[in-house]
Amino acid sequence: xxxxxxxxxxxxxxxxxxxxxxxxxxxxxxxxxxxxxxxxxxxxxxxxxxxxxxxxxxxxxxxxxxxxxxxxxxxxxxxxxxxxxxxxxxxxxxxxxxxxxxxxxxxxxxxxxxxxxxxxxxxxxxxxxxxxxxxxxxxxxxxxxxxxxxxxxxxxxxxxxxxxxxxxxxxxxxxxxxxxxxxxxxxxxxxxxxxxxxxxxxxxxxxxxxxxxxxxxxxxxxxxxxxxxxxxxxxxxxxxxxxxxxxxxxxxxxxxxxxxxxxxxxxxxxxxxxxxxxxxxxxxxxxxxxxxxxxxxxxxxxxxxxxxxxxxxxxxxxxxxxxxxxxxxxxxxxxxxxxx
Numbered sequence: 001x002x003x004x005x006x007x008x009x010x011x012x013x014x015x016x017x018x019x020x021x022x023x024x025x026x027x028x029x030x031x032x033x034x035x036x037x038x039x040x041x042x043x044x045x046x047x048x049x050x051x052x053x054x055x056x057x058x059x060x061x062x063x064x065x066x067x068x069x070x071x072x073x074x075x076x077x078x079x080x081x082x083x084x085x086x087x088x089x090x091x092x093x094x095x096x097x098x099x100x101x102x103x104x105x106x107x108x109x110x111x112x113x114x115x116x117x118x119x120x121x122x123x124x125x126x127x128x129x130x131x132x133x134x135x136x137x138x139x140x141x142x143x144x145x146x147x148x149x150x151x152x153x154x155x156x157x158x159x160x161x162x163x164x165x166x167x168x169x170x171x172x173x174x175x176x177x178x179x180x181x182x183x184x185x186x187x188x189x190x191x192x193x194x195x196x197x198x199x200x201x202x203x204x205x206x207x208x209x210x211x212x213x214x215x216x217x218x219x220x221x222x223x224x225x226x227x228x229x230x231x232x233x234x235x236x237x238x239x240x241x242x243x244x245x246x247x248x249x250x251x252x253x254x255x256x257x258x259x260x261x262x263x264x265x266x267x268x269x270x271x272x273x274x275x276x277x278x279x280x281x282x283x284x285x286x287x288x289x290x291x292x293x294x295x296x297x298x299x300x301x302x303x304x305x306x307x308x309x310x311x312x313x314x315x316x317x318x319x320x321x322x323x324x325x326x327x328x329x330x331x332x333x334x335x336x337x338x339x340x
Contacts, residue, residue, distance in 0.1 A: 001336045006141070006153030006184075007082070007108045008099040014334050017108065018081040021300050022329035023157070023187065023217060023242040023283035026068050026085040026101065026109065029092025030287045031057035033120060041295055050290035050297070054252040059288045065097045067294055072105040074293045078301025082108040084283075084333070086157045086187060089113075090120030095150035110333060112187070113140035113152035113178070115171045117159035126167040133174030134181075141182045153333060155179060155186045157217055160200060162191025172200060176209030185213040185332040187240075192221065192254060194228050201235055211236040213332060215281060218242060219267075221256050226267040233276045238332065241268060242283040244307060245291060245298045262310055268324070269314050277320045281328055282307075 004011040038058030102109040220243035293299035
């Protein structure tokens, strides 16, 4: 057996990789279905578009391959070597575009199989059974996505609402089954309720999923002060703070006081002291144009450019910093394949 990371350009050896952005969106359409074109983003309105990120649909679409390539080049200049595009079915996934951008820049890109929340899915996808979804997720890892030979290297972010929609429940069970077949990690976008993450782990565990290769996203907005995270780690799951770079009073998806980057690191450091430093991932979940370099944002390299000085201010150990920036995401992305 050989260890590999499955990228859109082919399988590569894990030891060739440095820092990893584990939860991002590179080519995407995350605007709610039927929301229209929106208002073009300019230097005069980009700050307001960013502050109210869910108001302007134009901000939630980035399908320009040249723009994506520019963003990846900036990411590489900050030391990034691999970016995971967690744009699943329902979010405007573009496998051929992902491969073209990766090849143009030399930055490795991992694509994702899975489905987003029910409102973003077609009726045909929502009608699929657990078995059909499991077969689809498996095939997208072993054969290719959307009629291409571009293969996924991660399952999810599997979109979940609160309460769970039937299609989302089936997708979680299917993700666990596809994980057993392929060994791929599962990433989950939980519903916005404190009980959502525990329910998700129950479903995955009952379905035979491997919680040690499961990541629960968006701790920043689900448990803003960190309360509720420790029980998830004690069950063996991985947790993720992926709003790095979002530091403002207004959270456009609800009445939540989000932590700052330094607040996030305080929470992470405390959990690391409790022995869970190797089961935490960090990222930025960039899914709006105004957070990208080309539209005046911080870009994919913010967590490499600006966050490590904050880590060192908190006297975080170099081993923990390495785990957050490289080792833990690499563990989750590494698959075992039979040698050819």
